[in-house]
Amino acid sequence: MAAGWLEDSAELAGVGNLPRRSAEMGNRVWCGRLGPGLVPPPGGWHPPLAFATLPPMRLLDMQAIGAELALKWDDGGESFIPLEALRRACPCAGCKGEVDALGQLHQGPEIALTAASFRLARLSPVGGYAIQPTWTDGHNSGLYPFAYLKRLGEAGPG
Numbered sequence: 001m002a003a004g005w006l007e008d009s010a011e012l013a014g015v016g017n018l019p020r021r022s023a024e025m026g027n028r029v030w031c032g033r034l035g036p037g038l039v040p041p042p043g044g045w046h047p048p049l050a051f052a053t054l055p056p057m058r059l060l061d062m063q064a065i066g067a068e069l070a071l072k073w074d075d076g077g078e079s080f081i082p083l084e085a086l087r088r089a090c091p092c093a094g095c096k097g098e099v100d101a102l103g104q105l106h107q108g109p110e111i112a113l114t115a116a117s118f119r120l121a122r123l124s125p126v127g128g129y130a131i132q133p134t135w136t137d138g139h140n141s142g143l144y145p146f147a148y149l150k151r152l153g154e155a156g157p158g
């Protein structure tokens with residue numbers, strides 16, 4: 001049961017305002033500071049697509065350095081994401097498929113990735129919550145929410 005999951009941890013007071021709904025729905029967010037007895041699975045707890053429930057964060061700087069995207073966050077953290085991994089993680093419907101109202105996954109025809117698919121032509125901020133990369137093969141329909149980028153940066157190799 002979710003009851004009591006957050007209540008007893010005084011440490012949580014300082015780690016942002018996780019909406020109560022997250023805990024009740026079981027969308028556990030591993031923040032690295034939970035009390036004893038709560039051991040995250042390898043890779044941590046992450047809600048699959050519940051980014052909207054995470055505390056807001058701000059992106060201070062972004063630039064492609066070599067074959068990596070470097071991101072600087074307002075909490076002092078930095079993320080480095082290999083461009084190839086970034087492209088392969090493209091969340092757009094064409095790359096990742098779309099789930100309809102019945103829960104069926106519809107995936108478009110597979111997009112052939114080439115060297116041009118892993119080079120950035122442009123990076124555009126979107127509404128203060130995401131960035132939209134334009135790749136040199138012309139693909140630009142993926143919106144990467146900040147929380148998703150942060151997670152990609154933490155995933156590391158593999």
Ligand SMILES: [Zn+2]
Pocket residue numbers: 090091092093094095096139141142
């Ligand atoms: Zn895509």
